Amino acid sequence: MIGLRLPLALLAAALLVGCGGDAPPPGKTPTDAAAKGLDPAKLATYRALVLPKASERAWEQIEWQTSYESGLRASSAQQKPLLLWVMNGHPLGCT
Amino acid sequence: MAGRRSVWSNPEVIAAATDFVVSSDEVWRLQRGKDAECLHFQAMANHGHYGGGGGTRQGTYVLTADGTFLASTNSLDAGSVLKVMQEGLAAWAKTNVESRKLPADWHLPRRRWETSYPDGGLVLRSFNADLGPDADRKRLNRDHAWFKAEEARGWLGADPKAGDEHTVSEVIVERLARFHLVDNVRGQTLPFAPADVSDSRITTTVTKRDGDEVSFDIHGTTKGETDGTWTLGKNDWTPTAKYPRGVTTEIAGRGRFHLASGRFEALEFVAFGERTGRTNLNGRPEADVGPARIGWVFELAPERPAERVAPAFVDIYDADWIVDPRQ
Numbered sequence: 001m002i003g004l005r006l007p008l009a010l011l012a013a014a015l016l017v018g019c020g021g022d023a024p025p026p027g028k029t030p031t032d033a034a035a036k037g038l039d040p041a042k043l044a045t046y047r048a049l050v051l052p053k054a055s056e057r058a059w060e061q062i063e064w065q066t067s068y069e070s071g072l073r074a075s076s077a078q079q080k081p082l083l084l085w086v087m088n089g090h091p092l093g094c095t
Numbered sequence: 096m097a098g099r100r101s102v103w104s105n106p107e108v109i110a111a112a113t114d115f116v117v118s119s120d121e122v123w124r125l126q127r128g129k130d131a132e133c134l135h136f137q138a139m140a141n142h143g144h145y146g147g148g149g150g151t152r153q154g155t156y157v158l159t160a161d162g163t164f165l166a167s168t169n170s171l172d173a174g175s176v177l178k179v180m181q182e183g184l185a186a187w188a189k190t191n192v193e194s195r196k197l198p199a200d201w202h203l204p205r206r207r208w209e210t211s212y213p214d215g216g217l218v219l220r221s222f223n224a225d226l227g228p229d230a231d232r233k234r235l236n237r238d239h240a241w242f243k244a245e246e247a248r249g250w251l252g253a254d255p256k257a258g259d260e261h262t263v264s265e266v267i268v269e270r271l272a273r274f275h276l277v278d279n280v281r282g283q284t285l286p287f288a289p290a291d292v293s294d295s296r297i298t299t300t301v302t303k304r305d306g307d308e309v310s311f312d313i314h315g316t317t318k319g320e321t322d323g324t325w326t327l328g329k330n331d332w333t334p335t336a337k338y339p340r341g342v343t344t345e346i347a348g349r350g351r352f353h354l355a356s357g358r359f360e361a362l363e364f365v366a367f368g369e370r371t372g373r374t375n376l377n378g379r380p381e382a383d384v385g386p387a388r389i390g391w392v393f394e395l396a397p398e399r400p401a402e403r404v405a406p407a408f409v410d411i412y413d414a415d416w417i418v419d420p421r422q
Contacts, residue, residue: 038347038367040312046347046365050224050390052235059103062117064401067207068125069132071118076160076197081187083115083180084156086122086136089283091100094238094407 064092101233105173111180115157123331126152135162143167157183159194206420208405213416217247217359218403220396225280226367226388236279239396239406242267243416244357251352255301255309263297263315271297271366272317274408276342278370278389281378285334286408287319287342288326294318297346307355313348313364323372330411340372342389359395366391 038046065071068084075082089095102108125136141147142164144154154169155176166183168175187195212218219242224235249264272295273287297315304310323337348364370389373379396402409417 038314038345038365040314040347040349040364043348043363043365046367046390047363047392049226049367050235050365050392051222052224056101056104058106058109059100060401061109062103062112065116065118066120066209066400066404068118068120068136071116071120072135072160072197072201074116074118075158076195078116079192079195080114080116081165081183082156082158082160083112083117083183084158085103085117085119085154086125086156087119087153088121088123088151089407090121090404091119092401093404094236094279094283 066090066092102171102173102176105177108173108176108180111177114184115180122151122153138162139164140167144169155179157186159187159190160197161194163190163194165190206418208409208417208420209403210420211241211405211409211417212403213241213243215357216241216243217362218242218396219362219393220402221275221391221393223280223389223391226390230388234281236282238275238279239402239404240271240275240393241406241409241412241414241417242270243414246414247359248357250299250313250350250359250362251301251309251311255304255311255354257301257304259301261299261301263299263313268292268295268297268315268317270412270414272319274406274412275393276317276319276344276366276368276391278340278342278372278374278379279377279407280389282376283407284377285325285332285338285340285374286327286411287321290326291319291321292317293320299350302349307353308360309352309354311350311352313346313350315346316344317346317366317368318343327411332408332411334375336375338372338374340370340374342368342370344368344391348393361395363392363394366393 065074071082071084085091087095125133139158139162140152140156143156144167145152154167156167157165157179159165165186166179168179170176219240221238221240222235225231246266249267252259252261269289269292272292277284277286295317297313299311299313302310302312320341321339323339325334344366345368346364346366350362351360353360367390369386371385373384406412
């Protein structure tokens with residue numbers, strides 16, 4: 001449907017150079033309708049640019065119930081107080 | 096956002112949490128709804144840090160199963176949350192056994208959006224963040240993307256062979272571009288309408304076929320752009336003003352699909368691009384409307400309860416297999 005927009009290719013190159021990764025060739029010519037400036041073989045490098053560090057994901061170790069109602073049921077069954085975190089947007093999803 | 100979840104990544108909070116059942120939920124419905132679950136929450140939260148007045152009930156609460164309020168705060172500070180946990184435990188010790196139980200006749204037939212979780216389909220979790228040297232790395236967000244099995248099959252052709260190139264189905268591309276490749280790094284935002292999406296195409300190229308197992312690469316581009324005119328009707332997201340904005344991305348990834356089982360054994364892709372504009376919800380100040388770099392990682396969501404949380408825009412997903420729990 002569309003060809004590679006040069007700014008995106010340059011963006012990807014700039015991102016990777018900035019992080020010490022292998023940059024796709026600047027100005028690479030598209031070979032078909034889909035963009036091919038990013039290389040699937042370099043996904044690990046790309047992922048590291050976005051993903052949080054392990055220490056920032058430690059909250060995933062907690063055994064979360066995912067609703068108020070399921071928390072109440074578990075609290076009743078386990079005879080433990082319920083620690084409830086509620087936000088605009090589900091805190092375990094998009095907030 | 097990472098900033099909000101940072102409290103729960105604190106080692107002392109994680110250790111102290113073992114004395115509790117820990118749960119989370121979306122507060123918008125709980126604080127406004129009229130069903131038994133919402134009223135149960137409201138009666139409890141009215142004793143909390145925001146009192147019984149109007150406004151938000153966001154925060155952290157300690158309570159018993161019968162709804163007895165024990166302690167609360169709305170803080171991103173681990174020390175404050177630990178203090179509330181300690182206060183809650185002290186108050187719990189003074190409660191009687193009966194207050195720690197749900198009433199015997201407690202029954203909630205209400206559905207949730209999670210009831211439509213696409214078992215047997217494809218569930219991705221996404222992470223997104225600002226990129227570039229000036230990006231605030233403490234800010235990021237996550238979400239889930241749902242596709243039922245028939246939709247997920249659109250990543251590949253009917254009988255994929257090595258070297259085949261396939262245009263990924265429109266329903267997949269549009270769902271990603273409209274609802275997931277949006278600027279919610281700093282907070283929830285607005286989706287794109289179908290007419291806002293253009294110049295978007297994703298292709299898969301089969302790199303290997305071994306019996307029923309198909310390995311493939313992913314390439315593509317997406318573009319969502321609007322002058323801010325809202326065309327998605329009246330719903331919870333309807334803004335009161337125009338918010339011109341746009342997101343363009345380039346996508347790369349790879350996957351492995353098992354034809355006989357119809358399951359993805361692996362799937363991951365990144366989307367790197369540019370954002371412009373802001374919305375009433377997403378926390379971008381006027382000084383941060385771009386153009387600026389933004390990136391996403393999409394990967395298979397692990398099979399566990401916390402990964403069954405519905406997509407942010409599930410209520411306007413345009414998927415007939417999703418049952419609206421409000422009806």
